[in-house]
Amino acid sequence: xxxxxxxxxxxxxxxxxxxxxxxxxxxxxxxxxxxxxxxxxxxxxxxxxxxxxxxxxxxxxxxxxxxxxxxxxxxxxxxxxxxxxxxxxxxxxxxxxxxxxxxxxxxxxxxxxxxxxxxxxxxxxxxxxxxxxxxxxxxxxxxxxxxxxxxxxxxxxxxxxxxxxxxxxxxxxxxxxxxxxxxxxxxxxxxxxx
Amino acid sequence: xxxxxxxxxxxxxxxxxxxxxxxxxxxxxxxxxxxxxxxxxxxxxxxxxxxxxxxxxxxxxxxxxxxxxxxxxxxxxxxxxxxxxxxxxxxxxxxxxxxxxxxxxxxxxxxxxxxxxxxxxxxxxxxxxxxxxxxxxxxxxxxxxxxxxxxxxxxxxxxxxxxxxxxxxxxxxxxxxxxxxxxxxxxxxxx
Numbered sequence: 001x002x003x004x005x006x007x008x009x010x011x012x013x014x015x016x017x018x019x020x021x022x023x024x025x026x027x028x029x030x031x032x033x034x035x036x037x038x039x040x041x042x043x044x045x046x047x048x049x050x051x052x053x054x055x056x057x058x059x060x061x062x063x064x065x066x067x068x069x070x071x072x073x074x075x076x077x078x079x080x081x082x083x084x085x086x087x088x089x090x091x092x093x094x095x096x097x098x099x100x101x102x103x104x105x106x107x108x109x110x111x112x113x114x115x116x117x118x119x120x121x122x123x124x125x126x127x128x129x130x131x132x133x134x135x136x137x138x139x140x141x142x143x144x145x146x147x148x149x150x151x152x153x154x155x156x157x158x159x160x161x162x163x164x165x166x167x168x169x170x171x172x173x174x175x176x177x178x179x180x181x182x183x184x185x186x187x188x189x190x191x192x193x194x
Numbered sequence: 195x196x197x198x199x200x201x202x203x204x205x206x207x208x209x210x211x212x213x214x215x216x217x218x219x220x221x222x223x224x225x226x227x228x229x230x231x232x233x234x235x236x237x238x239x240x241x242x243x244x245x246x247x248x249x250x251x252x253x254x255x256x257x258x259x260x261x262x263x264x265x266x267x268x269x270x271x272x273x274x275x276x277x278x279x280x281x282x283x284x285x286x287x288x289x290x291x292x293x294x295x296x297x298x299x300x301x302x303x304x305x306x307x308x309x310x311x312x313x314x315x316x317x318x319x320x321x322x323x324x325x326x327x328x329x330x331x332x333x334x335x336x337x338x339x340x341x342x343x344x345x346x347x348x349x350x351x352x353x354x355x356x357x358x359x360x361x362x363x364x365x366x367x368x369x370x371x372x373x374x375x376x377x378x379x380x381x382x383x384x385x
Contacts, residue, residue: 043293043294044288044289044292044293044294045292045293045294045295045365048289048294048365048366049365052369118283118285119283119285119286120241120245121369122241122242122243122369124242124243124368124369127368127369130242130243132243
């Protein structure tokens with residue numbers, strides 16, 4: 001079988017799903033690190049520039065997440081191998097659903113934050129175009145609320161990602177089943193079939 | 195007496211466009227100190243997507259010398275204290291004062307010194323000079339219009355565009371324009 005498989009099957013993820021997974025993983029965690037750095041850095045100039053990068057990557061992340069959700073809805077869902085325990089069969093979809101909620105909620109709450117900010121700094125992703133603000137009212141209280149929500153969601157997202165990573169590493173190094181490998185490539189792993 | 199008072203009242207209440215014929219740069223000869231009373235130095239920076247950042251400097255001082263015989267030999271010098279910047283939003287003010295923009299702790303003064311004054315009309319002149327901010331100097335041009343002249347007080351309306359990149363203050367471009375639009379009312383008192 002050719003390894004250039006774009007779409008999912010009932011046992012394997014295709015290249016599109018794999019690419020989206022890793023791209024979003026890097027962006028999601030990278031954005032968290034950038035977010036922490038930009039509010040702690042002493043130089044106001046560097047802080048301003050980092051915040052604009054954070055907004056640019058945030059909109060990119062939101063766009064990719066929407067593509068990913070669309071792709072997931074239009075593709076087969078690989079089922080877990082039969083060896084996976086029943087607790088994990090119930091826990092994994094819950095964590096995945098919460099991760100999707102965080103992937104949407106973190107960038108959306110960031111968009112809300114810049115929309116209500118008293119500073120009224122326009123969002124211009126990668127200096128390419130002006131992203132309109134969400135139709136929310138600018139106020140100090142709204143800014144405080146969305147700032148808190150954005151941070152809280154980001155930390156929750158990182159906690160979920162940590163759980164997800166630990167579970168994935170367990171499959172890779174302890175259980176040594178195909179669950180981890182099938183997010184590396186459609187044809188790798190221990191199931192030589194189809 | 196009544197007629198004279200009336201004539202004065204009419205002259206003072208006339209719109210600027212017609213009043214300009216009543217005042218002349220040549221009549222304003224003398225040395226004037228620019229004071230904060232009645233004066234204002236406002237600026238505006240356009241934002242992508244519309245709107246802009248508007249602010250003003252609260253503290254500045256300067257001198258205007260008008261040569262009655264040859265307006266071209268007049269001069270102006272003005273010092274702005276960037277620490278006094280105000281936009282109505284404290285966090286933006288702090289950002290502007292920081293080393294991101296003015297670095298007012300290390301560069302407490304912004305100075306303009308004219309190098310040439312060219313009269314362009316009865317009440318108007320183009321003033322070229324050097325603007326120094328954050329240790330960098332660059333030639334700039336402003337347009338001045340004498341708005342009023344009475345009892346030893348002159349009032350000029352001065353406008354001009356300054357590129358902030360010339361002074362290492364280009365943070366935020368292109369989201370915020372590189373062009374700073376200045377709109378000043380400078381009131382000078384003789385002496």
